[in-house]
Structures are given as C-alpha cells and as structure tokens.
Amino acid sequence: MKKKAFLVLSFFLVLSVAKAQKPSNFYTTKLSNGLEVLVIEDHSVPLATVEITTKNGSYTEPPEFNGLSHLYEHMFFKANKDYPSQEAFMAKVHELGIAFNGTTGNERVNYFFTLPKSKWTDGLHFMNSAIRYPLFLSKEIKKENIVVDGEFQRLESNPFFLLSDSMKHVLWGNLYSRKNPIGIHHIIRTATPEKMHTIQHKYYWPNNSMLIVSGDVNHKEVFAKVKDIFSSWKPSDFDPFKKWPIPEFQPLDSTNYFVVTSPYARVPIMMLEWQGPDTRRDVHDTYVADVFSTILSQNSSKFQKMLVDSGLALQANVGYQTLKYTGPISAIVVPNPTKVAACAEAVKKQISMWDSPDYITDQQLENAKRQLEINHLQESDVTSDLSHTMAYFWCSASLDYYYNYIPNIKKVTKQDLINYVDKYIKDKPYAAGLLINTKSEALLHPATFWKK
Known part of the structure; x- marks a missing residue:
C-alpha cells in the first residue's frame, strides 16, 4: 500500500514539473486508409480492451434521424457477415470471454470488448466483423x-x-436534435435497415474512426496485426463534415425562465445554462471553464458558502462539458424546499458577482488546479476506462488536447477566470429551469420569483 502511494506521489510530482508529452506507454500509428490507432500498454492485469470510436452521435442528426446513432450502437452487437445472427454473435462473445458495451453521446459513438490478453487478436477480428459488415436484419431492428x-x-x-x-x-432551439442523443420516440420506433445503412455510409469509415487497444499487449505486435486485419477497409473519398456540415448553434437572443412540474419530484431543482466555449474556436477557455467550475464546487468558495452553508440550498454545482460544437455551462442548485424563492434570488446575486476580482482567491485557484491534476491522474488508473476517455477527447477535441491538459490548466490565471465569466456568463442570455412538485406549484407561486 505504501509502495503504491509512493509511486502515485512520484508520478504526481513528475506531472507537476514535466512538460506535457505523450505518456510513455502510449503508441500511435495511422494506416494508409486513414484509420488512427492508439495502443496503451499496461501489463499490470492480464486483460486487453479493443475499442473503436467513430465521430458520430446526436450532433450529426437532423430531427428525422434523432436517436438513430444510439440505435446503431445497439445494432453493432447484432448480426454481421461473419456472425449472421444474434445467437451466433453472442456465442462468440461467450467463447472469447468478452465483456462488451457501447455508448453514444453528442459527438462520439464507441464500442469496446474487454477480454483475456491471450484473446486480443481474436478481439480484433471480432471487432473488424462488427464495424465493417453489419447486416441490420429487419427482425433484429424491430x-x-x-x-x-x-x-x-x-x-x-x-x-x-x-x-x-x-x-x-x-x-438549442431548432437544433435540439443535435444535442439529444436519446432521440425521439417515433423516430426510434419506426427506424429501418435503410436508415441504419445511411448512417453507416456517412460516418462508418476508417478515416472517421480510431481503434484503441489497451492493456497487457505489445504495441508492435498490435500494430502489425491491425495492419493485417484493417488495411483492406476502404476509406471514404469524402469528409462527412464537409459533405454534411454540422450547423452552428445560434446564440440565445434573450434569457428564458421556465418551470417544469412533476408529481414525482421529491425536491425542487434549479438549472441554469449558458452556451459556452468549444474546442474549435476557443480551446483556451475550455480549460478555464474546468478550473472555474472546480473552484465554485469547492466547499471554501463563496458560491458554496452563500448557498449551501447559509442553509438556502442543499447542493450547488457548476460544470462545463468539453465539446467541439458549443459546450454548455451549467449551474445546478437544489434549494432548501422551504426557501426556494430566497435561494433563487441568492443564486442570481452570486452569478452577478462571479467576475468580481475578489470572488476567487489565489489559494482556491491553486487548489482547483491541483484537484484537476489529481483527477487526471486517477482517470488513468484503470486502463480500460482510460481508453474510453481517449475516445471521447479524440472525437471532441484531439489527443494533444488530453496530453496538454495539465500544462494548460496550470496556465490559467485569475484574469482568465474573469474574462471567461464576462465572455460567456455575465449579462449574457441564458436558460433557467425550475423543477418542482406538482402540488408545490400552487404553494410556491414560482412566477413571482422565477424570472429575470
């Protein structure tokens, strides 16, 4: 236990002083068909994870396709050319001892198999069958x-x-579908094999994908086998994001307050969101956003003291989602049910002070940087989870974004925080929602206080 703690501390100190670079156990290559390959060696556990990620997700979906990237993810684990039924697919899963899953987000769909290290080559072949040759059988889609x-x-x-x-x-207005991975009921219910093939022919190409192999493997052996298996996968002769551009999200023209009621809401919840930076147009402020959110979530922050410590709120958090296309900035507050109106006013007052020079201390800034560095280190502790993290950043930023994360976090200054608030939050239009119990609406009269 002490030895492990020493190693973690030593690595932490190295991170603190070293210039960012690709981790020594990361190896990358790119096939002639455009498929990027990342190998993360970790010989501590006799397991391997084979993962592939594609730049697809709700941001590629007009309303008539909303939710179908997620359905496609489910169909990935069904029949394909080499395993022509769900039963055949699952029989191979059991034979190889695979734990599998997939996820769909705004800008990324990923699929992964974790299996014994002796089976990683079989895992590559199995992944090749699923990614390249899905059948989309009508009976399975239904x-x-x-x-x-x-x-x-x-x-x-x-x-x-x-x-x-x-x-x-x-x-997000009329571009709601582009931020809604779960989809729309009737679109999901009426999906057809033809729509699945449409998605495949738009986005499922080697030059729009990255293959990650992590765990107890040798990168040279992996590179050779990947080349042998995947080189015949023909690339597209187009860039899908030029052929079908992602529409830009339009800025809000006014602040909008709304109330949502539910008989099942046990406590009220306030949610305020702004349109924030993204990794295409303002990479620097995506780092600043993480630092700012971490500071305001500290128990010592004025935001916490004036809301939670005062008894006005049970919980208060600020967050930001790193995305390539307009990441949202969120403030979520669970007010004391007996002080909802007072809490709402306090939240608005705190937001108005976020750009004050004395709102954040130097110590809070340094504590946040240190916490983010620790979080970054902990994320790499489980290699299979790290594979998912790399898939996310490859799709929504870049691998370099991840490699340089801590050095860029360390560069953030108090003035950067003030500039960030002034650019994206202070006096900017936002959306504000209040969730309350149906019976509470008549008692609280939210229209009297839940407004700009």
Whole structure:
C-alpha cells in the first residue's frame, strides 16, 4: 500500500514539473486508409480492451434521424457477415470471454470488448466483423427499436430528465436534435435497415474512426496485426463534415425562465445554462471553464458558502462539458424546499458577482488546479476506462488536447477566470429551469420569483 502511494506521489510530482508529452506507454500509428490507432500498454492485469470510436452521435442528426446513432450502437452487437445472427454473435462473445458495451453521446459513438490478453487478436477480428459488415436484419431492428425506446421511457420516469430535456429545447432551439442523443420516440420506433445503412455510409469509415487497444499487449505486435486485419477497409473519398456540415448553434437572443412540474419530484431543482466555449474556436477557455467550475464546487468558495452553508440550498454545482460544437455551462442548485424563492434570488446575486476580482482567491485557484491534476491522474488508473476517455477527447477535441491538459490548466490565471465569466456568463442570455412538485406549484407561486 505504501509502495503504491509512493509511486502515485512520484508520478504526481513528475506531472507537476514535466512538460506535457505523450505518456510513455502510449503508441500511435495511422494506416494508409486513414484509420488512427492508439495502443496503451499496461501489463499490470492480464486483460486487453479493443475499442473503436467513430465521430458520430446526436450532433450529426437532423430531427428525422434523432436517436438513430444510439440505435446503431445497439445494432453493432447484432448480426454481421461473419456472425449472421444474434445467437451466433453472442456465442462468440461467450467463447472469447468478452465483456462488451457501447455508448453514444453528442459527438462520439464507441464500442469496446474487454477480454483475456491471450484473446486480443481474436478481439480484433471480432471487432473488424462488427464495424465493417453489419447486416441490420429487419427482425433484429424491430426488436431493438422497442429496447432502445424502453431505455428512453425509463429516462423519462426520472423527473430530472424532464428538466434536462426542457433545457435542451430552450438552449438549442431548432437544433435540439443535435444535442439529444436519446432521440425521439417515433423516430426510434419506426427506424429501418435503410436508415441504419445511411448512417453507416456517412460516418462508418476508417478515416472517421480510431481503434484503441489497451492493456497487457505489445504495441508492435498490435500494430502489425491491425495492419493485417484493417488495411483492406476502404476509406471514404469524402469528409462527412464537409459533405454534411454540422450547423452552428445560434446564440440565445434573450434569457428564458421556465418551470417544469412533476408529481414525482421529491425536491425542487434549479438549472441554469449558458452556451459556452468549444474546442474549435476557443480551446483556451475550455480549460478555464474546468478550473472555474472546480473552484465554485469547492466547499471554501463563496458560491458554496452563500448557498449551501447559509442553509438556502442543499447542493450547488457548476460544470462545463468539453465539446467541439458549443459546450454548455451549467449551474445546478437544489434549494432548501422551504426557501426556494430566497435561494433563487441568492443564486442570481452570486452569478452577478462571479467576475468580481475578489470572488476567487489565489489559494482556491491553486487548489482547483491541483484537484484537476489529481483527477487526471486517477482517470488513468484503470486502463480500460482510460481508453474510453481517449475516445471521447479524440472525437471532441484531439489527443494533444488530453496530453496538454495539465500544462494548460496550470496556465490559467485569475484574469482568465474573469474574462471567461464576462465572455460567456455575465449579462449574457441564458436558460433557467425550475423543477418542482406538482402540488408545490400552487404553494410556491414560482412566477413571482422565477424570472429575470
């Protein structure tokens, strides 16, 4: 235990003084067809993870396709040319001892198999079959339509989902579908093999994908085998993001307050969101956003003291999502149910002070940087999880963004924080939602205080 703690501390100190560079156990190459390959060697556990990620997700979806990137993710684990039924696919999963899953987000879809290290070559072949040769059988799609829509319905049973979904409508307007990975019920229910093939032929190409192999493997052996298996995958002769450009999200023209009621809401929740920076146009402020959010979530921050410590709120957090296309800045507050109106006024007052020179101390700034550095280190502790992190940043930023994360965090100054607030938050239009219990609406009269 002490030895492990010493090693972690030593690595932490190295991170603190060294110039950013690709970690020594990271190896990259690129095939002639454009497929990028990342190998992360970690010989501590006799397992390997084979993962592929594609730049796809809700940001590629007009309303008539909303939710189908997620359905495609489900169909990935169904019949393909080499395993022509769900039963054959699952038989191979059991034979190889695979734990598998996939996720769909705004800007990334990823698929991964974790299996014994002796089977990593089989895992590559299995991944090749699934990514290149899906069959999209009608009978399987009809079954999966119901499964995916069932996931949607389970989400809807959570009152917070109603607030979050309403927020997306207000914040993103007519581009709501581009920020809504779960989709629209009737689009999911009526999906066809033809629509699945449309997605495949737009985005599922080697030059729009990255393959990650991590764990107890040798990078030279992996590179050789990947070249042998995947080199025949023909690339597209087009850039999908030039052929089907992602529309720019339009800035809000006014602040919008709204109320969502649910008989199942046990406590009120306030959510305020602004359109923030992204990794295409303002990379620097994406780092600043993380530092700012971390500071305000510290127990010592004025935001916490004036809301939580005062008894006005049970919980208060500020966050930012790193994205290539307009990341949202969020403030989520759970007010004391007996002090909702007073809490709402206090939240607005605190936001008005966020750019004050004395709102954040030098010590809070340094503590936040240190916390983010520790978090960054902890994220690399489980190699299979690190693979997912790298997939996310490859799609929504770049691998260099990840490599240079800590050095750029360390460069953030108090003036950067003030500039960030003034550019994206202070006196800027935003969306503000309040979730309350249906019975509480008549008692609280939110229209009297939940307004600009």
